[in-house]
Amino acid sequence: MQVSNLANTLIGSEIIKIGNEVNEMKRKGAQIANLTIGDFDPSIFPIPEALESEIVKAYHEGHTNYPPADGILSLRETVTRILSDRYQLNYTINDILVAGGSRPLIYAVYLALVDPGDKVIYPAPSWNNNHYCHLSNANGIAITTTVEDNFMPTAAQLRPHLKGATLLALCSPLNPTGTMFTAEQLEEICDLVIEENQSRGADEKPLYIMYDQIYSLLTFGRAHVDPVSLRPALKDYVVYIDGISKCLAATGVRVGWAFGPASIMAKMKAILGHIGAWAPKAEQVAVANYFGDHTLVDGFLASFKAQVQQSLDALYEGFKELKNEGFAVDAVVPMGAIYLTLKIDYIGKTTPDGQLLQTSADVNFYLIKAAQTALVPFSAFGNSENMPWFRASIGGCSLQDIKNMMSRIKAALSALH
Numbered sequence: 001m002q003v004s005n006l007a008n009t010l011i012g013s014e015i016i017k018i019g020n021e022v023n024e025m026k027r028k029g030a031q032i033a034n035l036t037i038g039d040f041d042p043s044i045f046p047i048p049e050a051l052e053s054e055i056v057k058a059y060h061e062g063h064t065n066y067p068p069a070d071g072i073l074s075l076r077e078t079v080t081r082i083l084s085d086r087y088q089l090n091y092t093i094n095d096i097l098v099a100g101g102s103r104p105l106i107y108a109v110y111l112a113l114v115d116p117g118d119k120v121i122y123p124a125p126s127w128n129n130n131h132y133c134h135l136s137n138a139n140g141i142a143i144t145t146t147v148e149d150n151f152m153p154t155a156a157q158l159r160p161h162l163k164g165a166t167l168l169a170l171c172s173p174l175n176p177t178g179t180m181f182t183a184e185q186l187e188e189i190c191d192l193v194i195e196e197n198q199s200r201g202a203d204e205k206p207l208y209i210m211y212d213q214i215y216s217l218l219t220f221g222r223a224h225v226d227p228v229s230l231r232p233a234l235k236d237y238v239v240y241i242d243g244i245s246k247c248l249a250a251t252g253v254r255v256g257w258a259f260g261p262a263s264i265m266a267k268m269k270a271i272l273g274h275i276g277a278w279a280p281k282a283e284q285v286a287v288a289n290y291f292g293d294h295t296l297v298d299g300f301l302a303s304f305k306a307q308v309q310q311s312l313d314a315l316y317e318g319f320k321e322l323k324n325e326g327f328a329v330d331a332v333v334p335m336g337a338i339y340l341t342l343k344i345d346y347i348g349k350t351t352p353d354g355q356l357l358q359t360s361a362d363v364n365f366y367l368i369k370a371a372q373t374a375l376v377p378f379s380a381f382g383n384s385e386n387m388p389w390f391r392a393s394i395g396g397c398s399l400q401d402i403k404n405m406m407s408r409i410k411a412a413l414s415a416l417h
C-alpha cells in the first residue's frame with residue numbers, strides 16, 4: 001500500500017514498544033514490575049475523588065456537545081487564576097488554549113511556529129521532540145546533556161546552536177530524568193534567547209521557547225522555575241505547556257492547556273480546530289470546578305506527592321545500596337515528576353546463556369527476562385544506544401513491587417560476567 005512519506009518514515013514510540021512486550025509477557029503469566037510507561041495504575045494512583053464526582057456530575061448536567069475551540073470560559077478563567085496564584089504569572093483568558101491533553105498542544109506549537117527545515121533545538125534525553133520534529137519536517141538538533149548537569153541543558157551547550165533557530169524546546173521537571181532547572185541554569189539560557197532575538201531584524205521570525213511544565217506541581221522540595229518569571233522580557237516568545245495529566249494522575253481524562261502570546265494561541269486554536277483535538281466538554285467543566293479549589297487540590301497533591309516520592313526514594317536507595325555493594329549502577333536524586341534516572345553499566349557483559357549485551361536495549365531486555373523489571377533506556381529519548389542510562393517510571397508499580405524487585409535486579413546483575 002502506497003502511503004505518504006511522512007507515514008512511511010514515522011518512528012513509533014520506543015516506550016510503547018517495550019510496554020507492549022511487557023504486557024504480552026504479563027498476558028502469558030509473567031509477573032513483571034513495569035517501570036516503563038509514564039502513566040499511573042489507577043488502582044495505585046487514582047484521580048482525586050472530587051474530580052471524579054465533578055466529571056460524573058458534568059455528564060448528568062448534559063455537557064455533551066462541542067466545547068468552544070479554545071476551551072470553555074470557566075476553565076480558562078480557572079487557569080488564569082492558577083497561573084497568578086501558584087506561579088505569579090499574569091495571563092488573560094485570550095492567552096490560554098485548552099485541548100485534549102498536552103500532546104496536541106505541543107504538536108500545535110510546532111505547527112504554528114516551525115516551517116519545514118527550521119532549526120528546532122532540544123536536549124537529549126527529552127521526551128518526543130524527535131517525533132514532533134519529524135511530524136513538522138523540522139531540522140531537529142538534539143543537544144546531548146550530561147549527568148554532571150543533572151541532564152538539564154546548559155547555556156554553554158546551547159549557545160553554538162541558537163543562531164537562526166526557530167524553537168528551543170525545554171521541559172522542567174524533565175521527562176525522562178526527573179531532574180529540574182535551577183533558576184541560575186534557566187536564567188543563563190533565557191539571556192541567550194534574549195540576546196539572539198535582539199540580533200534579529202523586525203521581519204525575521206524570532207527564536208521561541210516551548211516550556212513544558214506538565215510536572216511543575218510534582219516537585220519534591222525544590223522550587224519550580226520558568227522563563228517568563230525569571231525574564232519578563234521573554235513573554236512574547238514563550239509558549240507554556242501544562243495540564244492535569246500528571247499532577248492529578250489523570251492521564252486518561254485528557255485535559256491540557258497551553259498559554260502564551262494571544263496571537264500564537266489563536267493560530268494554534270485554528271490548527272487544532274481542524275484536527276478537532278478538544279478536551280471533552282464535561283471533563284473541562286469538571287476541571288474548571290475542581291482545579292480552581294486550592295484547598296482540595298493541595299490536599300490531593302500532598303498525599304499523592306508523598307506516595308510518588310516514597311516510591312522514587314525506595315528505588316533510589318535500593319540502587320545506592322547496590323552501588324555501595326560494588327555493582328556498576330548509580331542513580332540521580334529524584335527532584336520532580338515520576339521518574340528516576342538509573343545507571344546500569346553492563347553493556348559489554350555476557351548473560352548466563354552466552355548472549356553479549358551490546359546495547360542499553362539488550363541490557364533492558366535482559367532485566368525484563370532475568371529480573372522481571374522493565375525500564376526504558378535513554379536511547380528511547382534521543383541518546384545513543386551505548387549510553388548506560390535508563391528511566392524508571394514509578395506510576396505503574398506499588399511501593400512493595402519496587403522493594404521486591406531490588407533482590408531480583410541484584411541476582412540478575414550478579415549472573416552477568
Ligand SMILES: Cc1ncc(COP(=O)(O)O)c(C=O)c1O
Pocket residue numbers: 038100101102103104127171174175212214243244245251255256
Ligand atoms: C513532558 C511531557 N509533556 C507532555 C506529556 C503528554 O501529556 P498528555 O498526556 O497531557 O498529553 C508527557 C507525557 O508523558 C510528558 O512527559
